Amino acid sequence: MLTKLIRYDMKSLNRFLPVLHIFVLLSAILIRLFVTGRINPQSTSKQIDFILVLFFILYFTIVTALSTGTYLLAGIRFYRNMFTDEGYLTKTLPVANSTHLLSKTIAGSIWGTINILCIYLCTYIVVYTPYIKSVVADNKEEILMEFGFTGKYADLSFSTVLAVLLFFSCLGSISSIIMIYASVALGQLFSSHRVLGAVVSYFAISTITSVLTLAIMALFGHETRLIVTAGSMESNFNFISYMIEVMKISTILMAVTSVALYSMIYYIMDKKINLI
Amino acid sequence: MPWDLDNNRPIYLQLMERIQLDIVSGVYRPGDRLPSVRELALEAAVNPNTMQKALSELERSGIVYAKRTSGRLITEDEAMLKQLKNELAQEHIHVFLEKMDKLGFSREEILALTQEQLKEVE
Amino acid sequence: MNPILECYGLTKSYNKMYNALNNLNLTLKRGQIIGLLGPNGSGKTTFIKLINDVLVPTKGEVRINGMTPGVETKKIISYLPERTYLDETMKVKEIITYFSDFYDNFSADRAYQMLEDLQIDTNARLKTLSKGTKEKVQLILVMSRDADLYVLDEPIGGVDPAARDYILSTILNNYNENAAILISTHLIHDIENILDRVLFIKQGQLVLNATVDEIRTEQGKSVDALFREVFRC
Numbered sequence: 001m002l003t004k005l006i007r008y009d010m011k012s013l014n015r016f017l018p019v020l021h022i023f024v025l026l027s028a029i030l031i032r033l034f035v036t037g038r039i040n041p042q043s044t045s046k047q048i049d050f051i052l053v054l055f056f057i058l059y060f061t062i063v064t065a066l067s068t069g070t071y072l073l074a075g076i077r078f079y080r081n082m083f084t085d086e087g088y089l090t091k092t093l094p095v096a097n098s099t100h101l102l103s104k105t106i107a108g109s110i111w112g113t114i115n116i117l118c119i120y121l122c123t124y125i126v127v128y129t130p131y132i133k134s135v136v137a138d139n140k141e142e143i144l145m146e147f148g149f150t151g152k153y154a155d156l157s158f159s160t161v162l163a164v165l166l167f168f169s170c171l172g173s174i175s176s177i178i179m180i181y182a183s184v185a186l187g188q189l190f191s192s193h194r195v196l197g198a199v200v201s202y203f204a205i206s207t208i209t210s211v212l213t214l215a216i217m218a219l220f221g222h223e224t225r226l227i228v229t230a231g232s233m234e235s236n237f238n239f240i241s242y243m244i245e246v247m248k249i250s251t252i253l254m255a256v257t258s259v260a261l262y263s264m265i266y267y268i269m270d271k272k273i274n275l276i
Numbered sequence: 277m278p279w280d281l282d283n284n285r286p287i288y289l290q291l292m293e294r295i296q297l298d299i300v301s302g303v304y305r306p307g308d309r310l311p312s313v314r315e316l317a318l319e320a321a322v323n324p325n326t327m328q329k330a331l332s333e334l335e336r337s338g339i340v341y342a343k344r345t346s347g348r349l350i351t352e353d354e355a356m357l358k359q360l361k362n363e364l365a366q367e368h369i370h371v372f373l374e375k376m377d378k379l380g381f382s383r384e385e386i387l388a389l390t391q392e393q394l395k396e397v398e
Numbered sequence: 399m400n401p402i403l404e405c406y407g408l409t410k411s412y413n414k415m416y417n418a419l420n421n422l423n424l425t426l427k428r429g430q431i432i433g434l435l436g437p438n439g440s441g442k443t444t445f446i447k448l449i450n451d452v453l454v455p456t457k458g459e460v461r462i463n464g465m466t467p468g469v470e471t472k473k474i475i476s477y478l479p480e481r482t483y484l485d486e487t488m489k490v491k492e493i494i495t496y497f498s499d500f501y502d503n504f505s506a507d508r509a510y511q512m513l514e515d516l517q518i519d520t521n522a523r524l525k526t527l528s529k530g531t532k533e534k535v536q537l538i539l540v541m542s543r544d545a546d547l548y549v550l551d552e553p554i555g556g557v558d559p560a561a562r563d564y565i566l567s568t569i570l571n572n573y574n575e576n577a578a579i580l581i582s583t584h585l586i587h588d589i590e591n592i593l594d595r596v597l598f599i600k601q602g603q604l605v606l607n608a609t610v611d612e613i614r615t616e617q618g619k620s621v622d623a624l625f626r627e628v629f630r631c
Contacts, residue, residue: 001500004499004500008496008499012485015487081485085479085481085482085483086483086484086485087452087483088450088452088477088479088481088483089483089484091450091451091452092450092451092452092472092475092477093472093500093501094469094470094472094473094500094501095469095472095500096468096469271454272454274412274452274453274454275447275452275453
C-alpha cells in the first residue's frame with residue numbers, strides 16, 4: 001500500500017515540479033551563457049559590476065521561488081488530498097493514517113532533495129565559469145587554507161564533503177516538509193479559517209524553531225564566536241570546523257523538532273480531524 | 277419499466293396481485309417457470325426481499341409451487357386457476373358496483389347500461 | 399454472523415451547545431436495503447461520516463461487522479459521500495486504476511460495463527464532465543465494489559430521472575444477502591419501493607425504525623406520507 005500511495009503522491013507532484021525545475025535549470029544555463037560566462041576580469045567596470053549584482057539578485061530570487069514553490073506544492077497536495085473534499089476518498093481508503101503521512105513525507109522529501117540538488121547544480125553552472133575555475137586552480141592551497149581545510153580536516157576528500165552535504169540537504173528537506181505539513185495540520189484546528197490557520201502556524205513554528213536554534217547555539221557558545229569572528233577575522237577561526245559544529249547541532253535540532261512535529265501531525269490526523 | 281404501484285398499500289400485496297393478474301391473463305402459462313426473485317425485483321424495481329415475500333405468499337396459496345432445482349412454477353391445477361380468475365373478476369365487479377352505487381344507479385339501471393354498452397362494443 | 403452495523407450511545411457535537419447526533423442506538427442486520435431519512439440538518443450525514451471514520455465520535459461508539467472504524471472496516475464499506483471527492487485532474491480510467499489499486503474487492507470490468515451503459519467517456523478528465531456525470535462516475539465506482547456495507551449519501555440527488563432508474567436498478571442488482579445498503583435521501587418517493595427498512599432521524603435522534611410494509615400495513619400510508627407527517631414544519 002505504501003508504495004502505491006507514494007506512486008500517486010509523486011504522480012501528483014510530478015505534474016508541476018519537473019517543469020519548474022527545468023525552467024530554473026535553463027535560466028541558470030542562460031545566465032551562465034550570457035552573463036557570468038562572459039565576464040572578462042581584465043575589463044571590469046562599475047557597469048558590469050552593477051549588471052552582475054542585478055543578475056545575482058535575479059538568480060537568487062528564482063532559486064528562492066523554486067524552493068518555496070516546491071514546498072508549497074507539496075503542502076497544497078497534502079492539504080487537498082487529506083483535508084478537502086478529496087479527503088473523503090483518501091480517508092476512506094483501507095490505509096492507516098500513519099501510512100498516508102509516511103507516504104506524503106517521503107514523496108515531499110524526494111522532491112525537496114531534488115530541489116536542493118537542482119539548486120547546487122544551478123549555482124555550480126552560474127558561478128563556476130572557466131575564469132573562476134582557473135582562479136581556483138591557481139590558488140587552491142590558499143583557498144583551502146582560508147576555508148580551514150587544515151590540520152585534521154586537510155584530508156577531507158571531495159566525495160566526503162559531498163556526502164555530508166547531501167546528507168544534510170536530505171535531512172533539511174525532510175524537516176522542511178514535515179514543518180509544512182505540521183502547519184497544514186495545525187491549520188485544520190482553526191475550523192473556520194483553515195488555510196489562514198496553516199499560514200499562521202507556519203510562521204509560528206518557524207519562529208519558535210529559529211529562536212530555539214539561536215538559544216541552543218548560544219548555549220554552546222557558537223553564536224558569540226560568529227559575531228566576534230565576523231568582526232575581527234581572528235586568525236584562529238576555522239570556517240570548516242565551525243560549520244561542522246553548526247551542522248552537528250542543527251542535525252540534532254532538526255531531528256528532534258521533526259520527530260516532535262511528525263508525531264503531532266499524526267495525532268491531529270488520527271484523533272482530531274473532522275472533515276466537514 | 278417499473279411496475280405501477282400504489283404508494284399507500286403494502287408493496288408485497290400489490291406484487292402478488294400483479295403476478296396473479298399475469299398468470300390469469302396468460303403472460304405465464306400453467307406449468308411455466310417464474311423468473312427468479314432477483315429478475316422479478318429488478319423488473320418491478322422493488323426490493324428483492326419484498327418480492328421474496330410476495331412469492332412466498334403466492335406459494336402458500338398454492339398458485340405457484342417451488343421445485344427444488346428449477347425455481348418456482350405456475351400451478352397446472354386448472355380448477356385453482358379458474359377459481360383465481362373468478363375471484364379477480366368478482367373483485368373488479370365489486371369495485372365497479374361500488375362506484376356505480378356512488379353515482380346513484382340502481383341495480384336494474386346498471387344492468388341495462390352494461391348490456392347497452394356491450395352491444396355497442398360488438 | 400455479526401450485525402453489519404451497531405451503534406451504542408453514538409453522539410457527535412461540533413460545539414458544546416448542540417449535538418448533531420444524540421445518543422443513537424441501533425443495530426442493522428445484513429441483507430437489507432435501508433433508507434436513512436430525515437430533513438436537512440437532522441444528522442444523517444453526520445451519522446454516515448461517523449460510520450466512515452471521517453468524523454471522530456464525541457461519545458459512544460459505532461461498530462461495523464463488530465469492528466471500530468479503521469483500516470479493516472474501510473475494506474468492507476463502500477462509501478459515496480454527498481460531494482465530489484475525486485481528484486478532478488484525473489481521467490476516468492485513471493480513477494478506475496486508482497480504485498483497483500487500493501480496493502481488493504473492486505471490479506474494474508463491472509465499472510467499465512456501467513460506464514459504457516451510461517455512455518461516459520473513460521478518457522475524459524473529470525473536470526470536463528458535468529456535475530451529474532461526475533456523480534454517476536462516483537456511484538459507478540462505489541457500486542463496482544463487492545462490499546459488505548454500501549453507504550450512499552444522497553445518491554440520486556443530482557441526476558436526471560432516466561439515470562435515476564439506472565442507478566436504482568444498479569443498487570438492486572448489487573443487492574445480496576450478505577451485504578447491507580444504507581441510503582440517505584430526501585427523495586423518499588423515488589426509492590420507497592426498493593427499501594426494506596427506513597430509519598427516521600430527527601434532531602440527531604432516531605424516531606422511527608420500521609420496515610416499509612410494516613408502515614404501510616399499520617399506518618395505511620406510504621413512507622413518504624408518514625415522513626411528511628412526522629416532520630411537518
